[in-house]
Amino acid sequence: MRADVDLDLRWLRSFVAVADHGGFQQAALELRLSQPTVSGHLKALERSVGRPLIDRRTRPVALTPAGKVFIRHARLVLGEVAAGVRRLRNQNGGPHRGTVVIGTYPSASAGYLPHLTRLARGLHPGVEIRLEEMSGGEMEAAAEAGRLDVFLRQAEPPLSRRRYGGELLWRERFLIAIPPGHPWAADVDRPIDPEELVHERLIMTGQFQAESLLGHPFWRDLGRYPEVPHRVRHPQSLLALVELGSDPGLTTELPVALFAGAGVVFRPIAHPAAVRDVYANWPLSRSLSGPAKSIVDLMLTHPTPPALSGRAVFDGPISPE
Template identity: 35%
Template sequence: MELRHLRAFAAVAEELHFGRAALRLHAAQPALSQQIKHLEQDVGTLLLERTTRQVRLTAAGVVFLEHVHRVLAEVDRARESVLATERGARGEIRVGVTGAITWRLLPRMARAYRQRYPLVRLDLHPAVFSGTQVSSLLDGRIDVGFLRAPVPDGPLASRVILNEPLMAVLPLGHPLAGADAVDLADLSGEPFVTYPSRHGSALRDAAVHACFSAGFTPRVVQEAPDTHTVVALVGAAVGVTLMPASAERLQLEGVVFRPIAGGVDVRVPIALAWRREDPSPVLAGFLATAEEVLPSPPRGDR
């Protein structure tokens, strides 16, 4: 039983006229008659009664037409689904997110993307550290990631979408807590709380580099696995730290956030990263949407 035979039968059954059905299908009438005969042989019964004056459905033909309509509708849905997948309009994209700032950016991106691609499922994969996101991209566990730059060269491509300033985070009773801004050099003798070095934290690396630029190596007295805990330890007067401005949204008691003075460049770039050779049309649609919704900052701000 061939699909073309089902389409031929549906056309004749709806038109009840071989000539009109042939015109509708852009087919020759004798070929159409042969297709109906082959179909009736496959089904094993007469589906159409033909006379010189009219064509009408048999009782079996009426029942069969109902099934043919369902089959053809399902075939059309299957074709559209395949074409939508090829266009990147259907499927799934696995998105890695890291840190408070990416959770702030993601809703804007997700809303725009879902408006354009409502049939694509966004599968979010949270991770604490950017190094984890890089590994997940390389291993194929996620398709695209919001992470702290820099992103290693090679199989990954990336684009900076935001530059976020680091701020000094101090216990409420700290002598510098009342200052409008904090010179990094004034923190050279302070104990620091930060992320573990073994996890490949881009934020830790940026903070350490900023301290180096100010002429000292931070004395780390305690490490914590996430931003919330690091800031809470500062609130407990265990030490000070450097955090991106978005961490202030945690609104933990006992801590103050102060801008960094002294001319040290302490911005932390946020990047969108993906596998360079990934041919996925779903990924292409996501990246195109991101180009509009989350454009790269001007060169002077990078």
């Protein structure tokens, strides 16, 4: 391959989108292009680099060995270009003017970021905050591609601290949401024995394979995980299912403080690792812009969601890991 090969940024965007979505149709929808256009971009890119990057024989399509090597560089190029454009736009008025895009998940969107946005309007009126809800894996890809400046994510599975900076914002306990009439609802003052959980069906939030739960210190310590009958995106969905008499659900303190309905009983778990640590993260492949640094500093000054500031859901300290 020639070292001076010319590459079109549109080819790289199509390549990354196909890799992220596992298919050409989904990538075309995200990029607002036709499927043949996305396919043409991939073919042109592969001709330029001299290697196939996508294995089209699999469903969903997968990266070839060369594609796995190249996609990291493609993300970095796109991220640097996006960061450069944003930095130039943000220079009008100095470090406290510009746009900061924050990746987030539903309970943080509802319970923390409105509070942070209100504070930012008062302290940094020239900074506009934009939110993008997505899964943890999507946040990493979006941050590398320059679509996010900062993202909020639980600490498990852990991020590479060689690739991402991060600061702990808050810790919240796991809670078991119990439907009315369930045997666990009878003894609300006693934390649940972790061994009881592995024999029960538990509704959970998030997109994951059940065996990946063993990556969290809590489940890893138990060495087993429960059956997961429903995986939902939003904590409101989990609590609604529990309230209607479905299985118990695993949640945390913040969504309970925000969304809990009548009739559901909540009990903590008797294990020190049954917690969620929430971090603010950012890619180390580029420097934080002035506006982004201002928002991160504001997060560190005000790291706790208002609903958790007094631990109104459950009294008592959270056990350390």
